[in-house]
Amino acid sequence: MRYVMVQIPNTPASASPAPRSVPTSADVARLAGVSRATVSYVLNNTGAARISEPTRRRVREAAEELGYVPHAAARSLRAGHSRMVLMPAPAFPVGPLYGRFISELQWALGRLGYTVVQYGSVGLHGDEAARAWAELRPVAVLVPGSGPGPRGVALLRRAGARAVVTVGPERVEGAHAVLLDHDGVGHCAGAHLYARGRRRIGVVVPAEPGLEPFSRPRLAGVRAALRGTDAEVTELPLAYEERAAAELAASWRRFGLDAVFAYNDEYAMLLMRALQDEGVRIPDDTAVLGADDLMLGRLLRPRLSTIHIELPAGRDLADLVDRAVRDPGLAPEAHQVLGASVVRRESS
Amino acid sequence: MRYVMVQIPNTPASASPAPRSVPTSADVARLAGVSRATVSYVLNNTGAARISEPTRRRVREAAEELGYVPHAAARSLRAGHSRMVLMPAPAFPVGPLYGRFISELQWALGRLGYTVVQYGSVGLHGDEAARAWAELRPVAVLVPGSGPGPRGVALLRRAGARAVVTVGPERVEGAHAVLLDHDGVGHCAGAHLYARGRRRIGVVVPAEPGLEPFSRPRLAGVRAALRGTDAEVTELPLAYEERAAAELAASWRRFGLDAVFAYNDEYAMLLMRALQDEGVRIPDDTAVLGADDLMLGRLLRPRLSTIHIELPAGRDLADLVDRAVRDPGLAPEAHQVLGASVVRRESS
Known part of the structure; x- marks a missing residue:
């Protein structure tokens, strides 16, 4: 498929005035x-x-x-701090659930008088990224996923960030943590499939890079839920492409799996279709379970079972940021977001 | 569904050191x-x-x-300009197609040495938003969707922005424009359905606010394609909810439509499922056509026909920004992105 970007000739009326000097x-x-x-x-x-x-x-x-x-920068230089909350743009592909979470958070921080800036630090990692963020002198930094190490956090704080908050699976020294319980998501999935009588359980792990901080604890959670039982867990790497799903489905009977928990609903929908095309009956031969509770999963037949995941409410997270900015000496808090629950439909 | 955010007690090791003064x-x-x-x-x-x-x-x-x-701000105050390209975060819900476009663009601008900052200006509109962006003194502003008016563009330029580029359906005086041909998307859809022998054509328009800059030209394009023919066009507002789709489907026979072009694949999938649940045969009774060419549309049966849309390549857009920054006197350019094409599958 080709695309064309064609320049349209200028009309005299739209010619640019020479820029005057900045007042x-x-x-x-x-x-x-x-x-x-x-x-x-x-x-x-x-x-x-x-x-x-x-x-x-x-x-x-x-x-x-x-x-x-x-000039915001001049003003913050005079004031010694800004109202800018910096959020590194996540390095992983963002789903609709996460997109909604970001919008809600921006809205909540906006109401408290903060300016939220998403920073696209492509190709920077760990403390190197922290240094780039520090140059912008944000009053707070909100890091989704796996972020800087303790040195990066210390650097940000010394550059004037009154709060660093990570939203992810792990805690970083010196930072406030909102811990998403991806382990719990996997645990919930494993327990549900076991309760449905399944014993040979596949777990789809995305082949795409960047999602490991989420997929690894989910897989570990399934394993933990089934430890000491007669169930077996098989890891199944899968790229988000029709061909990859068809290949996996073609060799499905070799695995002898009676259930599969896919990383999220999108991978589950992709694999379920490929399995159906191979004549695998869902859920009779293999139960399929996704995660994220997307609406599209309800449109398939059988309707996709899923794990509903609660992300932290934007308002609560904004309150934590505001509290930490007002009291920079606040000892780092850790909040655990609990909220994985099975939504059983027809595929499990 | 409830979610819980539980504070975990602090271990002494993680207590925060009192922040030193900023070096x-x-x-x-x-x-x-x-x-x-x-x-x-x-x-x-x-x-x-x-x-x-x-x-x-x-x-x-x-x-x-x-x-x-x-300190980036201090440095840019000294230098008189920054390397910051500001992108207001779009006010509309972002789909996967657009998300990929943004990532590619950030990557391309990063390679050219720019720092891309996405600014969440929730609740600010037009020239008021332009004023908020100007306070950050970006070297360029890239506005997705419908942006500031000519006054806002002039204000940004006077505040030192060497280039303002809009990416949307319309041209704004003083700004470079990358024009997305949403009209062409609708035209392509109307012509396809007409060629398939359909004469009573519904067009789904999202009931959600914020999408009008895209949905209006698409509807207009369908009308334009069918002007002077024996075909009729019916506008169908639809909220992205199962219940709304079921209600529309329940009264479907009243409309007597033999085809429907939905705003995008997600609305098309939602409506197609509701129509199938009402016993409407796809495509025999009603052809269904989406737009965006999402992979999920291929997973449905019948497979969803769609309009494939090309967004501008991130690299081309980054080059335009860079060229305009290097030559601030560059007369505003308008580039038309052409690239709507039908991907006919089974639903039309």
Whole structure:
């Protein structure tokens, strides 16, 4: 499939004006006939100084006329801190569940007066990434997935971050932790399939890189749930592609599995279709269980069973960030998000 | 479904050290026994000044010991510009296609030495949003969807943004435009269904807010493709919920439609399932056509027909940004992305 990006000829009307030099608060002060401090008071809405309404209006009109906007970085340099909460953009492919979580969190932090900035630090890892984030001098850093080590956290704190919060499977020294219980997701899946009488259980692990921090504890959770029982666990790497699913399905009978827990609903839907195309009856021959409770799983026949996972509420997480910013000496807290539950439909 | 966030008691080992004051380049200079200018030369990798390797090492060791990191904002204040490309986080729900586009773009801009920052300006619109972005003094702004008006663009440019690029259905004065041809998507859909002999064609328009900039031109494109023919177009608002789809399907025969083009594959899959549950035969009674070419559409039976849409290549877009940053006087360019094509499977 090809795509074409065609340049459209310019109309004279849309020609660019040569950019003027960037107006400063000194320009505004000059035009309004006031001091720079007054400009700063008015435009940054500092309540402290008493300035008459006509003066305020003059300053605002001058700023409007010149197109002057305060400089967030200059303001935070003066204030010694910013209101910027930095969130490294996750390095793993983001599903709809996670997307909703991010939106809710941004909204909740916005309400508390923070500016959320997502930083795409492609190719940077661990403490090297922490250094890049520190250069932006955020007041707090919220790291999804596996983040910086203890040195990275210390570096961020020394660069003025009043709080570092990780949201993932593990705790990092010096940082607040919101621990997602992926182990519990696997445990829940293993226990459900065992209770349904299944004993030879496959676990689909994505072949795509970046998802290991989530897939490994899920697999471990299944194993833990079945330890000491007569059930067996088989790890099944699978790429998110039709061909890979068809290949796995073609050799399915060799494995002799009577159940499979896929990493998430998308992998489960992909594999279930491939198994059906191979004549494997779901759930009679093999039970299929996903995770994430996506709506699309309900559209398949049989309807996909799944593990419903609760992510932390954006509001709770925003409150934790705010509390830590207000009290930078707050001892690191660890919060465990518990919320895996089976949604049994027709495929298990 | 409830979720629980439980605080785990602290172990003494993880207690937070009281944060020290933020180290400055002056601290580094003092410890290394050099000037602040030397610290700046070494740590910002300015090639201009000749500094001996032992001195460089001393500065780096001192920075390491103190945990000093250069301040990006201070550096950009000195330099007069930053390398930050600001991308407002889109206000609409992001699908997998768009998510991939964003990742590719971040990667391409990262390779060119830019730092991509996604800004979550929840609740801000038009020129008000442009003002908030301008405060961060980005060197370029890349706006997905419908963005600021001409005043907002002018404001951003005056605040030092060397380029403003919009990626959406419309052109904004003063900004470079990458025009996505959503009209063409609808046109392609209408022409396909007409060629398949369908004459009473429904168009699903999402009931969710924020998607109008995309859904309106798609509907208009269908209408344009069928103008002057004997075909009729019916607009069908639909919320992305099973119940809404079931209600629409229950009254389906009333509409007497022999085809439906849904806004995207997700809406198409939702509606197709509801129609099947009502006993509507696909495609015999009603043809169903989606858009986006998601893999999941291939997993349904009948396999979902779709419109494959090409988004601009991240690399091309990154090149446009870079070209505009290097030459701020560059007249605004408009690029049209052409790439809608039918992928006919079994549902149409």
